[in-house]
Amino acid sequence: MSLAVIVVSHLPLPLKDHLILPAHQPQQNRLLAVLPEAERGRLFPHLEQVPMKLGHVLYEPGVALQHVYFPADSIVSLLYVMENGASAEIAVVGKEGIVGISLFMGGETTPSRAVVQSAGYAYRLPAPLLKEEFGRSGAVQHLLLRYTQALLTQMAQTAVCNRHHSVEQQLCRWLLLSLDRLSDNNLTMTQELIANMLGVRREGVTEAAGKLQTAGLISYSRGKIIVLDRPRLEKKACECYAVVKTEFDRLLPDIMAN
Amino acid sequence: MSLAVIVVSHLPLPLKDHLILPAHQPQQNRLLAVLPEAERGRLFPHLEQVPMKLGHVLYEPGVALQHVYFPADSIVSLLYVMENGASAEIAVVGKEGIVGISLFMGGETTPSRAVVQSAGYAYRLPAPLLKEEFGRSGAVQHLLLRYTQALLTQMAQTAVCNRHHSVEQQLCRWLLLSLDRLSDNNLTMTQELIANMLGVRREGVTEAAGKLQTAGLISYSRGKIIVLDRPRLEKKACECYAVVKTEFDRLLPDIMAN
DNA sequence: GCGGCAATGTACGCAAGCGTACGGATGAAA
DNA sequence: TTTCATCCGTACGCTTGCGTACATTGCCGC
CATH class of the missing domain: 2.60.120.10 (Jelly Rolls)
Known part of the structure; x- marks a missing residue:
């Protein structure tokens, strides 16, 4: 387990850090x-x-x-x-x-x-x-x-x-969902953390991410992930990503536009 | 697949069936x-x-x-x-x-x-x-x-x-959820249909249900399932059933009472 | 620049569940 | 009573992912 x-x-x-907002x-x-x-x-x-x-x-x-x-x-x-x-x-x-x-x-x-x-x-x-x-x-x-x-x-x-798709498919879905919520193509996220999110082993993520990197879809190193070829990433993902995206676009067109 | x-x-x-409402x-x-x-x-x-x-x-x-x-x-x-x-x-x-x-x-x-x-x-x-x-x-x-x-x-x-639990655990959860929504202990439901609901193979349900029957928790035959020992069924189920039940009770006390 | 740690790579046996195939049982209809 | 479709039991090889263990690699601070 x-x-x-x-x-x-x-x-x-901690507000004491003198952060520059x-x-x-x-x-x-x-x-x-x-x-x-x-x-x-x-x-x-x-x-x-x-x-x-x-x-x-x-x-x-x-x-x-x-x-x-x-x-x-x-x-x-x-x-x-x-x-x-x-x-x-x-x-x-x-x-x-x-x-x-x-x-x-x-x-x-x-x-x-x-x-x-x-x-x-x-x-x-x-x-x-x-x-x-x-x-x-x-x-x-x-x-x-x-x-x-x-x-x-x-x-x-x-x-x-969770029921029907492989770790690799789920990883693609997850990357895309995260990407949609960021301004650029870079995620700061270790494989360990992704594994916790997906509820799988860290090694499973390593393997899946390795395949995606070999295929030239992403590049990653020590917690920095860069998506290189989003269209192909979408093709690799299961239908789940598209279903969710389409539904967000439908329900919240003003918000998802841009 | x-x-x-x-x-x-x-x-x-079809309202034409002369049903006695x-x-x-x-x-x-x-x-x-x-x-x-x-x-x-x-x-x-x-x-x-x-x-x-x-x-x-x-x-x-x-x-x-x-x-x-x-x-x-x-x-x-x-x-x-x-x-x-x-x-x-x-x-x-x-x-x-x-x-x-x-x-x-x-x-x-x-x-x-x-x-x-x-x-x-x-x-x-x-x-x-x-x-x-x-x-x-x-x-x-x-x-x-x-x-x-x-x-x-x-x-x-x-x-x-779906991510973490076995077919047997999920079957228990599913039976309990269904039971809570019925008036008696009898479900009319073939293993094939249960399999579709859980998103698993029919054979998987057969095996899990067989274990439950052998253990004396349920009895079933050709689409008729009778729950014999609900307390033990709850023990076999994963925590998911309890989480959902507790949350329903908390959110809708008047409704879930009785 | 070097130790140390976090992040990633790899490997191996194991279990759960899948796809497939087919046989047996049971109840309902003829 | 026989037929027949539905439902259930079982078996086998295969894939995926898990648990575990340990090796490597790159970054950061000293």
Whole structure:
């Protein structure tokens, strides 16, 4: 049984590091970017920019969230960690989404964990403010519900993929999903971490990634992955990637455009 | 590659069969049962009782729904069918839930299919009426969102289970989930169909079910399964069943009670 | 520039599950 | 009672991925 080694470090983030924050640009998050004027006016003043460090845990199973997070250039994995320590990624959230849907869905918590998979920044909003805005039954509610359905599709497809597809196919899918949520073609991600996300052995990832590298689709070295030939990567991936992508595009056209 | 053999028969249901409908009791569906007076008054007059025959397809991927379904004593599987015909169950809906969440989530359709897994009856409501009621931001919206979160947990756990657990463990989980949605201990379900749901070979189910029967946990013959020792079945199941059950109980205490 | 550690490469036996094939059993229909 | 389709049992070779162990390689800090 492969025991997942996961970096657990809790919020609050150490503000004492004298980090140079980038300009305050909540619109980097696409969900925030498409909000109408009125909603922006109400929410943006309360958004707080926070650094998202690799491995940081945004929330643990069963613990109520104090904030929701809108990733800007970071990526967050929702993953379930089993009793024996093995793990599996349920879904991934980037600049197209929001972390903490259980707040407006009404459950307050989930059985899963949210971990920063790719470092960067996010904007966070105190939970009560989001709930209040959601309660207005306006643009925010409409958008968040559609986003939730898209997320739901991603989870469903993850289940299918886990059942039927090879490690190599899943790796392709995973790379593409991550790529869509970043600005360039470079991922910072060791094979060990990818293995934890996919719920497979590290060696399995090594082998699959080796094949992709030999084929000239990607290049990687010590945690830096560069996608060289995205079209061919898409061909290698199983249908799951396309299904999820198509559904996101359909449900959230304004957000996925660009 | 195992090609799933699925009975495809489209609605509208053949009303010409001179079926003797049971008494009109929408409260059999727990979601309907816990609605406040006002909501009942608005919705119940429009509920239509419909027979749910084994294998009937309530909706196909990408096709907009005309109704939502509230199962009474029937069970519906949400499953994804791959391009090559293989399939995998995403979630299961019984008297605790509703089929057609994409209507109020805003997407209108999903990439999955809804199939009757256990015959019986359901109550259906025209889509516009549900949407209108959801828009009131009252008890119905609150309940449906919490139910959706529970469903989401089920999907997530299905993904985990598909990744990490054996066919035998998954069979136990599946039997228990089905059992919770029925009134007695008898399932009418061939191993072939179970295999399609779990996304495994029929032979795999035969072997796993054989072990369970030898151990005295269940008894089955030609599509009739009787659960003899539920406590031990729960012990054999992976943690996934308990996680989902606990989460449903937490999110929907009134509904899951009893 | 060099030790040390993290990241990656490789190898080997093993178990689970797949694809395939076919035989036996059981219930329903004729 | 016989027929027949459906459902279930079993078997065999094969592939994938797991568990384990250990070797190598490149980066970072000293």
